[in-house]
Amino acid sequence: MRVTAILLAAALCAAAGSVAAQDDGSGQVFLPAASDLPEQLPSGAMFMLPRQWTLRFTSFGAVAEPPELDADVAIIELPAAADARAAVDPAWHYGDSALN
Numbered sequence: 001m002r003v004t005a006i007l008l009a010a011a012l013c014a015a016a017g018s019v020a021a022q023d024d025g026s027g028q029v030f031l032p033a034a035s036d037l038p039e040q041l042p043s044g045a046m047f048m049l050p051r052q053w054t055l056r057f058t059s060f061g062a063v064a065e066p067p068e069l070d071a072d073v074a075i076i077e078l079p080a081a082a083d084a085r086a087a088v089d090p091a092w093h094y095g096d097s098a099l100n
Contacts, residue, residue, distance in 0.1 A: 030054045032067060043077050060094040 052067040074095040081087035
């Protein structure tokens with residue numbers, strides 16, 4: 001019975017294209033995308049999540065992680081700003097908190 005459960009779990013991971021589950025410390029487990037996936041932020045902005053990347057949504061946007069786990073990409077949504085310079089400081093604040 002135990003062997004069956006292990007094989008079933010391995011088959012489910014293989015079918016999902018998962019190479020490794022990730023846990024961000026919140027108890028939620030995130031599986032890598034099995035193929036390139038279109039994703040949408042709450043604002044309606046669209047982007048493509050590459051195959052085998054992991055995505056987790058946050059209060060300010062989303063964080064995408066490559067399979068190598070050597071970098072993170074924070075996609076930050078902010079209310080309208082007067083210009084790009086006015087958006088940079090809050091974006092760095094949210095990015096630092098998400099990536100550290």
